[in-house]
Amino acid sequence: MELSALLTSAGINIGLCLLLFSLYSILRKQPSNKDVYFGRSLAQMQSRRHDPHWFDRFVPSPSWIVKAWELPEEEILAIGGLDAVVFVRTLVFSIRIFSISSIVCMALVLPLNYFGKEMQHKEIPSESLEVFTTQNVKEGSRWLWAHTLALYVISCSACILLYFENKSIIEMRLSHISGSSQNPCYFAVLVRGIPQSSEESYSDLLKRFFMKNYPSRYLSHQMVYQCGKIQKLMKTAGKMYDMFSNHSSQQVCAPCGFCGGRSNAFSILPNEPEVIEKGKIDLNTTNLRGGGKESAAAFVFFKTRYAAASVAQALQSSNPMLWVTELAPEPRDVYWSNLCIPYRQFWMRKIATTVATTVLLLFFLLPVALVQGLANLEKLGQMFPFLKGVLEKKLMNELVTGYLPPVVLVLFLYMVPPLMILFSTVEGSISRSRRKKAACCKVLYFTIWNVFFVNLIYGTVITKLDGFPSLKDLFNGKLLNGNLPTNLADRAVPALVKFFITYVLTSGWTSLACELVQLYGLFCNFVYKSIFKKKHGPFDGGWTFPFHTEVPKVLLFGLIGFAFSVLAPLILPLLLIYFSLAYLVYRNQILNVYLFEYDSGGRYWPIIHNTTVFSLLLGQIIAVGLFILKESSICLGFTSLLIACTVLFNEYCRRRFHPVFNRIAAQVLIEMDQQDDQSRRDVIYQQLHSSYCQLEWITCDSCKSRFSGNSGEEGCKQGLFWPLLLMLLP
Template sequence: MNIAAILTSAGINVAICVVLFSLYSVLRKQPGNVNVYFGRRLASQHSKHLDLCLERFVPSPSWIWKAWETSEDEILASGGLDAAVFVRILVFSIRIFSIAAVICTVLVLPVNYHGQERMHTDLPLESLDVFTIGNVKEGSKWLWAHCLALYIITSAACTLLYFEYKSITNLRLVHIIGSPPNPSHFAILVRSIPWYSEKSYCDTVKSFFSYYHSSTYLSHQMIYKSGTVQKLKDDAEHVCKVIRGASREKTCKPSFTECWCFQGTNSFEMISNEIDIGSVHERAGYTDKHLDARKKMQECPAAFVFFKSRYAALMTAQTLQTSNPMLWVTDLAPEPQDVYWSNICIPYRQLWIRKIATLVASIVFMIVFLIPVTFVQSLTQLDNLHKLLPFMTGMLKKKFVIQVVSGYLPSVILVLFLCAVPPVMMIFSAVEGSISRSGRKMSACCKVLYFTIWNVFFVNVFAGSVISQLSVFSSVRDLPAQLAKAVPSQATFFTTYVLSSGWASLAIEVMQICPLLYNLFQRVILRVKDDSEGGSLSFPYHTEIPRILLFGFLGFTCSILAPLMLPFLLFYFFLAYLVYRNQIINVYITKYDSGGQYWPIAHNTTVFSLIVAQVIALGVFGLKHSSVASGFTIPLLICTLLFHQYCRQRFLPIFRSNSAQILIDMDLRDEHSGSMGEIYEHLSSAYSQSSLVPDASNQTKCFSTHEDKRSDQSSEDIEKGKEIIQKNDTPWDDNHTLSSKEVPGAK
């Protein structure tokens, strides 16, 4: 590929960006699109002003200035800590690749261009290979420039990473301390609750925590089976019992044809409301005992348990409750709006099977994905196209067609295939069993990141047949040499990929094409004119963070090998900085916040990128017979690993758990201010399931409160716990079984 081909690809993407950005600047001013482009803030003053102004039909860059002027505090207020961390990732990328672009353009690029004595043609017709390290002759003393540039880039990256990690850690601490009382700080999630035939899960939880955590236990909230199928099943059973009890003369058999008598609805609530439930219960003997038994069958072996202090909840969540780690499993509870209810009731013993299954499925999907990508990529080669499509021989001889096919088509095809990856990985992450929506999205983010790095970098580096791509890793010792040979030759493809997947994706992101078409369908076809409600889109971290980190990975690995890519990459990060800030403050709704948990992913990926870049440089210096440069690269590799280990010890624990010091200070502050009572009252309604069982109104009966004074209500709970535990003089043993009478099947 020559300079003309890469400029053709850049020109196509610039044209696409200019058209879409101009169209966006007009569409965002239309009152009918306020739900699409201003989901976060719908202001009637803004809409009225647009109705009277003719400027809304003229493209303008006003949104760029507003995005640029937005402060970090406004980002925190609009998108939460996760959004602020996302912007900091972009800021870090801009800083480090600005340094890399200056160093490599001034120091490395001239060395690569004049690496061998040859006659250079006109610049547009120059092959991009002359700008790579492959053009430097073996044994050249100028390889010191590449080694020096690698040292500067690595040192700058580690320094910036350290200060960013420290700054984001402080933001996380401020986020925890300065936020209003969070119910998740007082709550833990208990799963794998043992089953007893004489007791419900609710009574078991109450007895256990009243006895073993009597001084700190406050209350608990049971989790019920939910979902559309479960609700239909429970409604059908309930209505059958009601109709059978209400009919004196004719017995209603609980068959499908007689009991499933609904019309146009998925609930039997309309039928049950027309019948006198009280009289039915009197006639059929449908007493509270039956309701309690029915509710008992709908309980899940999981519950939210609340404590009187944040510190008590933290200690309980991190403590092994019994000698059997598969029973009474405790974790810190997610925020109420972050709970992924459909996964709460998954049996804890299934989780390890689910994780293994999703890991195997992800690997299989990653391997199978090689087949269409490799096949389509092979078709983009001109020689293969001449053989497979002989009738296009004349067209493929045209200069512009050659430039489009070689400089634009391969990256576009790969981008189209990769569009199917995030939804699939999100399904895998849901099946995996995450208890929080942020955890599911974070897991999908990691899967998409691994997938894209493998397919975009390694698969395309070792382009060819699938067999050759897999056999190249037969020897680990040959890996640096193989990468050193392959990466410089594929650097031009990575440059076009940055243009196609980077620049164009930002234009599509700001346009919001799917929500725009849906809004148009609502207004034109369905005639819906309501603008009172904004959009409901949450920020797609699982797609955008992997894309940014992938580009960072390509930038680090190709910085000294093919520095011509850095200006295109730097422009992408500048543009992404403006686009995503605009989307955060205007479009996306913050439904939940992981507390900045995405930064460790970004840090680990950046360090991995530096290590891969150093390994490739080590292989290149070996191939170029520069033993001195190779020798100086090894200490750099060791220092990078030591730096990463230091950050893991210094900062990572703060992201894994809250510190006891901070939680105790917050507890003392709330006690002195007298706000603990209000916090306790709020806990009773914080975790409410959106889809409960039909008799969910009785759920409050199972929300037991453990008063501060043990001599009052808690004494009865303690005595019950002692009575259960002291039977047969047997404590809660390894299997948490008491006796053969209490636990069915126990020996």
């Protein structure tokens, strides 16, 4: 691939980015799109923006860039919690490390690669990309020390930056825990695997068990009910309310009639049930047992935070599958439908999702083979002779090799995150944050394997075989005969630099522009308002931040950067531009678009740290293969020492920092317990049952809101909805 093909791809993607950025700065000013671009909190738009002929609404402006740049970290913490801060800090870390890498490698390594062999160079646009890689360095070159020095600078800088990021995020996590001392989740333990008894109910058995074993610490408990029946009742009540609202001459502010605003169509009957008092419902007096069957799970509340933590970490029974305890998630984070799953099913569900993920991995070999076929036109022409005439044209050649392969791969990758969310749900995650974190890990492993490693293997095989490899070829010795690091350094990584550079341009730059414009949300909003003539779009109120798609994407680009930093430095400035754009785009999205309904307390950081260290080690291992290939024993020895130091650094961080993300320190919990006075403790005790009341956290199918349990005038608890629901309960 010539440099001109890369410039063609860069030109196309830069043009798309400029077009989409300009389009965004115009579309965000249109009042009809406020649901799409200001979903988190609808901005107070100036009156002139409601004038359809106002000129300023149709002129691109960079004002959103200034607001995103000036957004302080404290406001990000207030908006999105610690998870949002961790994601932004990941981008900041990437900008810092790839700034250092770009300066060192572009100034030191790239010239040595370019002049590595005695040859007559062409004009720069006509040069092959392989000339700028280590493939152009001759064996035994005395200049390979520069590559080793650059590798040391990058690795040491990354470790130092990671250390300080670990330290800073740990401090923020401890502050987050201390600042939410009244959160009921610190007093609650989720108990699953309650044994079945023919003589007494789950509730009576659980109370007897904890009163016997923890008489001085046990406070009370709240059973979990099989929520299918309750959800059906909620849906029926919603339909009844819709039916009544449709006959009303006055429409409330939302289509379903539940979400805010005063309703003058109905009045509450004076003979309401006694459980409704001043817009508030005592759900403990509601006969939920008639509306749903008890499941073998419950929330058990304790008198102190330390007592709850010690019970959660203890093995309660000689049978580990009975009386399983763990600290409860936050009430807003609980994934209620999975709490009813019998605990003994979890290992079977884990196996089933692992098998399904493996099948998907094997299926994805076909799209990768197609992508590599497009990237290797000579082999493609041999396989399909009727395409030779078309592919010989220069413009078509540059378009197919420089732009089409990553586009095809990105389109296939769009199907992966929804499937991984489904697999994580089937596994039985008990919290929404844990479900999204599990999906994030699956998407990350899937992306790294298919986008990086399988592309490397296929790219190497296609150049060695006379056609596309079969699955049999993929797993036998024909693919990478000999030493794996040597093969990667010799053929795979330098030869595939063209594909990964175009992948950064397409899946990086252009996807950020699409993320900013929100093409899917814009299309749905147009359909709802223009075709269905609805007042509100489907995303009125915003949607949650997609950590399971964005975190793996950022980490994949980091892995590509570390793997190519020494071998093909030309990719580093492009990655630096990507991370800089991502920093602005995601800060804008956090400020305006996405909701953060729950906060895992920064638990994505260990995933980010481990992946970054893995990327560092991968780059160092590929460099080992390079130095073996180039017969440089001194550089090989220094790089082996660097690998050992990186492993030791990771082990230190794993022991020093990562346990804080898995458990809460007893010292912190005891200090919070000591700071409580009796009046504050009594207030928390009174809120425990209402906080974990299952009925209040079921999602309303009609208005997509959640019950907060704090006020009779909030969410779906307004008007006739709650009386209708209570009438439906047996």
